[in-house]
Amino acid sequence: MSLLLEFGLITAGLYLAGWLARRIGLPTVMGYLALGLTFGPQGVVQVYAPGPVVGLLGQVGLLLLLFFMGLEFSLARFLEGGKATLRAGAIDLLQLPIGVGVGLLLGLGWLGSVFLGAAVYISSSGVIAKLLGERDLIAYPEAERTLGVLVFEDLAMVLVLAGLGVASGGGGWTELVGVAVFLLAYGALVRFGMPLLDRLFDRDGEALVMLGLAVVLLVAAAAHQLHFPEAVAAFLLGMAAGETKTHERLAEALRPWYDVAAAVFFLDFAVHVDVVAALGELPAAALLVGVTVLSQLVLGFASGRTTGLSRRASLGHGVMMLPRGEFSLVIVGLAVASPLLPAAVKTELTSVVSLFVVLMVVIGGLAYRRFDAVNRGLQHLAEPEAARRAEAEEAERRRAVEEMTLD
Amino acid sequence: MTNDDSIALGVREVTLPGVGKKYVMPLRSGGNVAIVVKPDGERQLFHFLRGDDRPCDVVKLDRDEAQQVANLMGGAMVAGPDLEKLELALGGMELEWVELPAGAPGVGQTLEGMALRRRTGASVVAVIRDDDAIANPNIDMPFEEDDTLLLVGTPAECEAAREILLSRA
Numbered sequence: 169m170s171l172l173l174e175f176g177l178i179t180a181g182l183y184l185a186g187w188l189a190r191r192i193g194l195p196t197v198m199g200y201l202a203l204g205l206t207f208g209p210q211g212v213v214q215v216y217a218p219g220p221v222v223g224l225l226g227q228v229g230l231l232l233l234l235f236f237m238g239l240e241f242s243l244a245r246f247l248e249g250g251k252a253t254l255r256a257g258a259i260d261l262l263q264l265p266i267g268v269g270v271g272l273l274l275g276l277g278w279l280g281s282v283f284l285g286a287a288v289y290i291s292s293s294g295v296i297a298k299l300l301g302e303r304d305l306i307a308y309p310e311a312e313r314t315l316g317v318l319v320f321e322d323l324a325m326v327l328v329l330a331g332l333g334v335a336s337g338g339g340g341w342t343e344l345v346g347v348a349v350f351l352l353a354y355g356a357l358v359r360f361g362m363p364l365l366d367r368l369f370d371r372d373g374e375a376l377v378m379l380g381l382a383v384v385l386l387v388a389a390a391a392h393q394l395h396f397p398e399a400v401a402a403f404l405l406g407m408a409a410g411e412t413k414t415h416e417r418l419a420e421a422l423r424p425w426y427d428v429a430a431a432v433f434f435l436d437f438a439v440h441v442d443v444v445a446a447l448g449e450l451p452a453a454a455l456l457v458g459v460t461v462l463s464q465l466v467l468g469f470a471s472g473r474t475t476g477l478s479r480r481a482s483l484g485h486g487v488m489m490l491p492r493g494e495f496s497l498v499i500v501g502l503a504v505a506s507p508l509l510p511a512a513v514k515t516e517l518t519s520v521v522s523l524f525v526v527l528m529v530v531i532g533g534l535a536y537r538r539f540d541a542v543n544r545g546l547q548h549l550a551e552p553e554a555a556r557r558a559e560a561e562e563a564e565r566r567r568a569v570e571e572m573t574l575d
Numbered sequence: 576m577t578n579d580d581s582i583a584l585g586v587r588e589v590t591l592p593g594v595g596k597k598y599v600m601p602l603r604s605g606g607n608v609a610i611v612v613k614p615d616g617e618r619q620l621f622h623f624l625r626g627d628d629r630p631c632d633v634v635k636l637d638r639d640e641a642q643q644v645a646n647l648m649g650g651a652m653v654a655g656p657d658l659e660k661l662e663l664a665l666g667g668m669e670l671e672w673v674e675l676p677a678g679a680p681g682v683g684q685t686l687e688g689m690a691l692r693r694r695t696g697a698s699v700v701a702v703i704r705d706d707d708a709i710a711n712p713n714i715d716m717p718f719e720e721d722d723t724l725l726l727v728g729t730p731a732e733c734e735a736a737r738e739i740l741l742s743r744a
Binding site: 240242245248249293297300301304306307308309311312315316318319478480481540561562565566569 | 589590591592593594597609611619621623624625626627628629630631633
């Protein structure tokens with residue numbers, strides 16, 4: 169079919185899929201995935217084979233997803249967090265080796281398992297912040313802790329991605345030199361080039377969009393030449409750009425491109441999933457979900473208790489950290505782009521993590537919708553006596569207030 | 576660090592990264608009030624009963640509503656240091672905000688042209704224009720309609736300066 173028609177149908181499909189997802193209360197990403205899983209060449213109704221439009225935009229989408237992630241990360245915000253965030257974040261970080269363990273169990277090899285660990289560890293900041301707002305949980309004491317840990321996770325991801333970047337460069341000497349050159353150039357930029365970056369992005373309107381896009385794409389291309397993974401380069405670039413004075417304007421300028429390209433990325437991702445094979449991975453995905461939910465709740469409880477939260481709030485913190493989402497898929501996207509992973513591992517990662525994300529989105533959404541009930545349920549599980557007592561006291565307090573006001 | 580600073584009346588300021596700031600104030604009658612301030616101007620007011628760490632109610636206000644409630648509560652919305660303490664620090668001087676509506680004599684004038692400090696003793700230390708704060712304006716910078724000027728001086732000095740800026744004097 170003509171490129172125009174393909175592009176038109178893709179955007180129309182993404183719009184409808186996103187709309188449908190919102191209508192049933194799910195994030196738009198779920199819609200995009202569903203679209204690809206349904207209509208892709210290995211999907212339910214095999215009508216569509218990805219063409220050049222999806223290929224190019226999907227690549228740009230991955231770049232922009234990581235660029236924006238870097239852009240929104242703020243070192244200042246991280247430092248503001250203080251000791252509580254560091255301690256809670258460090259405990260939460262234990263999810264990473266747990267994920268790696270499951271990966272090894274599933275036979276993904278070391279590098280594949282690290283990708284799996286990263287994909288499983290990272291909670292979805294965007295979804296959590298939104299849900300906290302929507303369900304009015306923002307003033308709960310554990311919300312503070314949760315948001316802090318999410319910032320910590322961002323920093324951890326910087327290090328993990330940089331590490332994966334170096335590891336994915338390939339084994340040979342040319343590759344290592346290339347990676348070193350890139351990292352040196354980046355180091356120089358951050359140390360000496362920030363005023364230049366400030367001036368570069370200090371412009372308006374179409375000039376800013378054009379230039380912003382150009383910089384992201386060219387830096388990625390340069391990284392590719394140096395055997396440094398483009399997506400990680402985009403992330404690092406985003407972090408540097410995030411420290412400029414005009415980063416908000418830059419984000420605003422590039423957002424429309426981000427919206428479209430990121431959606432296409434998720435479509436492209438889903439279109440490459442072999443649905444039948446993926447369903448075969450259901451047991452593995454279920455194991456992963458079970459381990460992740462359990463470890464998140466336990467680690468969340470530990471994080472809360474060691475940083476001054478009550479038992480109830482600590483359990484609540486674990487629940488709040490549950491949502492996993494689009495970034496897990498981005499990590500798998502990185503894995504797929506890595507020259508070091510065998511094809512079989514890539515397929516398995518794609519299948520398992522896709523199922524994992526779908527299940528976690530549903531579980532996360534439910535947990536938030538019934539947050540207080542889930543919190544109460546966990547309290548009863550953990551310590552029934554204390555929970556019953558606390559409930560009775562709370563009911564008494566509320567009754568007392570009601571009686572007062574009814575007078 | 577920032578998370579446990581007290582501002583006044585035992586108000587605790589907490590940063591909610593990616594969302595905004597939360598101010599928690601204990602009530603003398605028991606319980607707490609928490610106000611979540613978002614950068615887009617939206618305010619959320621949470622009420623906690625004594626002994627509860629979960630709010631029993633929330634009031635969500637957009638920027639205009641928050642301003643209205645603040646006015647009704649009897650005071651300007653100050654997202655910064657306590658004004659009273661600031662006045663003390665100024666040694667009996669006061670800070671006065673003067674807004675220049677259309678047609679005010681001050682519109683189009685400069686500090687040099689009006690000789691405000693020489694004539695009254697009050698100084699203009701900042702100008703708020705379209706959500707931008709211009710500190711220490713140049714003496715040849717003309718004031719514009721809808722500018723808000725920040726004056727420093729004794730109450731009498733500020734009153735005199737206000738006269739010059741707003742009415743024929």
